[in-house]
Amino acid sequence: MSQELNGSQTPTNPAKEVVNLKRKDYLNWDDYFMATALLSAKRSKDPSTQVGACIVDTQKRIVAIGYNGFPRGCSDDAFSWSKPSDGISTDPLEHKYMYVVHAEANAILNSNGTSLVGTRLYTTLFPCNECAKLIIQSGVKEVYYMSDKYAEKPTFRGSKRMFDAAGISYKRYTPTRKQVIINFDEIIQEELNISLDMKALKM
Ligand SMILES: Nc1ccn([C@H]2C[C@H](O)[C@@H](COP(=O)(O)O)O2)c(=O)n1
Numbered sequence: 001m002s003q004e005l006n007g008s009q010t011p012t013n014p015a016k017e018v019v020n021l022k023r024k025d026y027l028n029w030d031d032y033f034m035a036t037a038l039l040s041a042k043r044s045k046d047p048s049t050q051v052g053a054c055i056v057d058t059q060k061r062i063v064a065i066g067y068n069g070f071p072r073g074c075s076d077d078a079f080s081w082s083k084p085s086d087g088i089s090t091d092p093l094e095h096k097y098m099y100v101v102h103a104e105a106n107a108i109l110n111s112n113g114t115s116l117v118g119t120r121l122y123t124t125l126f127p128c129n130e131c132a133k134l135i136i137q138s139g140v141k142e143v144y145y146m147s148d149k150y151a152e153k154p155t156f157r158g159s160k161r162m163f164d165a166a167g168i169s170y171k172r173y174t175p176t177r178k179q180v181i182i183n184f185d186e187i188i189q190e191e192l193n194i195s196l197d198m199k200a201l202k203m
């Protein structure tokens with residue numbers, strides 16, 4: 001028996017199945033933002049610890065990224081990446097700590113005037129006390145970190161104390177996958193294969 005539709009009804013076909021080719025292994029948001037922080041860290045020239053940070057707004061838009069490096073104009077060839085434990089020099093002016101801008105600080109500076117109020121910061125290393133001050137003052141509300149390897153150092157204990165007082169939440173991030181691979185070669189090869197296929201088809 002056929003049914004008549006009145007003005008407020010729309011025709012539906014419950015028997016029809018939607019063929020959905022949506023990928024299943026796409027990156028989830030958190031892995032994507034932490035991977036962005038990790039990719040950013042790859043820009044760092046620090047020989048011992050490369051740090052990356054990525055700041056994301058409530059609409060899941062990346063508003064800033066940064067990594068640890070020397071300030072603009074302070075060339076990596078003129079300033080040293082050594083540190084006291086290297087035994088190269090005892091002069092603090094020869095150590096990286098005097099000059100390096102931390103990843104989180106660089107990310108905040110790179111936000112270029114965009115409000116960071118209510119944002120979330122993904123960082124590959126827990127923020128130090130100096131970065132914690134900037135994070136708090138710029139309005140970042142949440143911190144996701146990968147490593148807390150310096151947790152026992154007073155500067156890192158100090159940041160937790162400030163975060164607790166300021167109501168900033170901080171959480172160690174556990175990725176949902178083992179790796180994110182970016183294989184330039186594979187992409188180039190795929191394009192070569194396609195153009196070879198096209199040529200073969202024309203012949
Ligand atoms: N949250 C942090 C902590 C440290 N950094 C930077 C500062 C140095 O370049 C490096 C640490 O060097 P290490 O003492 O491990 O030889 O990481 C940062 O950007 N953000």
Ligand SMILES: [Zn+2]
Binds near residue numbers: 103104105131
């Ligand atoms: Zn710092």
